[in-house]
Amino acid sequence: MRLKQVGAVVAALSLGAALVACGPNTNGNSGSGKASSSSAFSKTLSGDLKTYGYNPSDEVGKSRSDYATGELKGVKVTMDTSNFDTQKFAAQAAAGQVPDLIQADRNVIATLADKKLIMPMDQCYALWGVKPTDRYYPSTIADVTYQGHVYAVPQFFQASALLVDKRVLKKAGVSLDQLDTSKPDQLVAAAKRMTKAEGGKPTVIGFAPDVPGSTSTWFTVFGGRINDGSGKPTLDDPKNVKALSWLKKLTDAQGGYAKNKSLLDSMDVFGAKNQYVKDQVGVQVWAQWYVNVLAEYKSDVDIEAVPIKTLDGKTLAMAGGSALAIPTKSGNPSAACAWAIKVASPEAWQQASDARQQTVTKTKAINTGLFTGSPVADQANRKQYVKPSGDADFDQVINTYYDILPQNRSTGSSAVGQSITDSLNNAVIVALSGDKTPQQALAQAQSAAMRAWDQSNAGKKG
Incomplete structure (x- = not known):
């Protein structure tokens, strides 16, 4: 997040x-x-x-x-x-x-x-x-x-996956197989069942999709992309509109963007009273590094990781x-x-890897692995130092993050990458807040990104 x-x-x-x-x-x-x-x-x-x-x-x-x-x-x-x-x-x-x-x-x-x-x-x-x-x-x-x-x-x-609080799922009667991102309507129903509110304010968010941060991942889930092979912005692609419309539906089913954001901002994400300790969230999208944070509180959390899948059922691993x-x-x-x-x-x-293991041994922590960007280094580290920890939950989570790595996918490079990101983030907030429809918000974002593209050397070359 x-x-x-x-x-x-x-x-x-x-x-x-x-x-x-x-x-x-x-x-x-x-x-x-x-x-x-x-x-x-x-x-x-x-x-x-x-x-x-x-x-x-x-x-x-x-x-x-x-x-x-x-x-x-x-x-x-x-x-x-x-x-x-x-x-x-x-x-x-x-x-x-x-x-x-x-x-x-x-x-x-x-x-x-x-x-x-x-x-x-x-x-x-x-x-x-x-x-x-x-x-x-x-x-x-x-x-x-x-x-x-x-x-x-x-x-x-450090790719992202769904990090699940199993206590929240159990209390809501939701099963892990209902957290299949290739079945988005089913996911909305599961999120709604897990969401709890008091006085009109959510106390438990069923499914936090990490937007705008992970929006490009959700666009990829729906078959879209933020730019084409040349780097030219494609924010208003119909598949992107479909993805953002789904994110709006998901957010509205849980009380709306503003109320969700308020609870998310109040969470003690890095502390002893984090959202998985306090059961404030059913599912969140998290990059692998956050597993290190939760490992410190392993006796107080009950977690599992689920891969993100595209609509055609293929596992997806994306990361910056x-x-x-x-x-x-x-x-x-x-x-x-x-x-x-x-x-x-x-x-x-x-x-x-050697230095990290020394720290793990000294602090009696769990070695959750190093996700280096190099498959050779990742495999060597996993083989040498990532061993069964004695905690089945964390072993499953660690293995899931490793297992999705072969399905790594790039968002694609662009001469106006930051402009695309900024325009997209603004569009997501506007759309989820209800100020514009997803189609209108992405059309506006596309226009802004294209202005930057037209000024770039790549854009001038056509």
């Missing part, structure tokens, strides 16, 4: 607007050497490497960065560990003082590529003998591919994540390339 995302939608900055004035001809760079995608990369490494956005704040991040830095002999690595910010990067690009390597959300990689602010990494991969779609899930590579070129190294793929990219004006692209490849390598993930 992205419970705080809703309030940020209106204030969200359009990446295209922030970067439109910052092209590849900015003078200067952050160090010695010139960055051209045709001759930028070498295994001869030296000098300084400045990163921006990578934060080694836990044992997983630190062990990987320590490994990568240790592999780059003769290179001094300094980190700006603050989160990647489009305005800050735009200012750096305008001033010709960009970092050598950035970590950003995969959703913005195609936009940065469209603005020529980052360089293709195909030759970087080739230099180090890495085939992107072999090392990483195809969906994560699709997320960072623009006009046939790979522009980043992906990290993490971050990626490492090299600015066009990087002063040390060779070191940036090497560090990015090393920090997301099987060897780095092995270091992370």
Whole structure:
């Protein structure tokens, strides 16, 4: 659940607007050497490497960065560990003082590529003998591919599934087989049975679909998509309208968007009185990382995971994540390339797996696995460290999140990815609140996204 995302939608900055004035001809760079995608990369490494956005704040991040830095002999690595910010990067690009390597959300990689602010990494991969779609899930590579070129190294793929409170289901007389997303009308009926209210206000939400955060997943369930293969927005696709109409029906059956949001916002999501401890929700859409939160309260929850399926019954795994990219004006692209490849390598993930297991052993927690974005690393971690925990519920949940990984699917990259997301989020709120019909809301969102598309280089090329 992205419970705080809703309030940020209106204030969200359009990446295209922030970067439109910052092209590849900015003078200067952050160090010695010139960055051209045709001759930028070498295994001869030296000098300084400045990163921006990578934060080694836990044992997983630190062990990987320590490994990568240790592999780059003769290179001094300094980190700006603050989160990647489009305005800050735009200012750096305008001033010709960009970092050598950035970590950003995969959703913005195609936009940065469209603005020529980052360089293709195909030759970087080739230099180090890495085939992107072999090392990483195809969906994560699709997320960072623009006009046939790979522009980043992906990290993490923590797919979403339905996380069920079995006590709520039992009390309502709902069975797990009624939580089949390929049968949406059945799901609405089950949600309505699980929902409870007092004084006109819900005290238990039967089914929380995580919208607007997971809207693109629900569009995919219904056969829709937010952009086509070229990246052009397709928000008003009839299948998307059908999906949003269903989400409105689902929400209305449980008291309406405003009342649901009020209860969701009040939940102690990360605390000892979270919604699964207090039985405040029957089903929620959650990415895999939330299992780590609930593991701390394993004796107080009764949970199970159910895969999300498309209308034709196929299991669906979708997730966002971050990626490492090299600015066009990087002063040390060779070191940036090497560090990015090393920090997301099987060897780095092995270091992370070892470090995570040490933490698990020390805290007597459950090892819920690492979902790295790399099938090789995921399988190695699962085989070595993900063992039966003694808690059947958590073992089932962990195994479900692993089992859905082969069905990974990308939302698709777009030169206006952030604009599409912002427009979609606004449309969902407007539609679920009843201010516009789903068709009207998505038509308006499509118009806004198309304005951004028409200003992009990809859009200008048709």
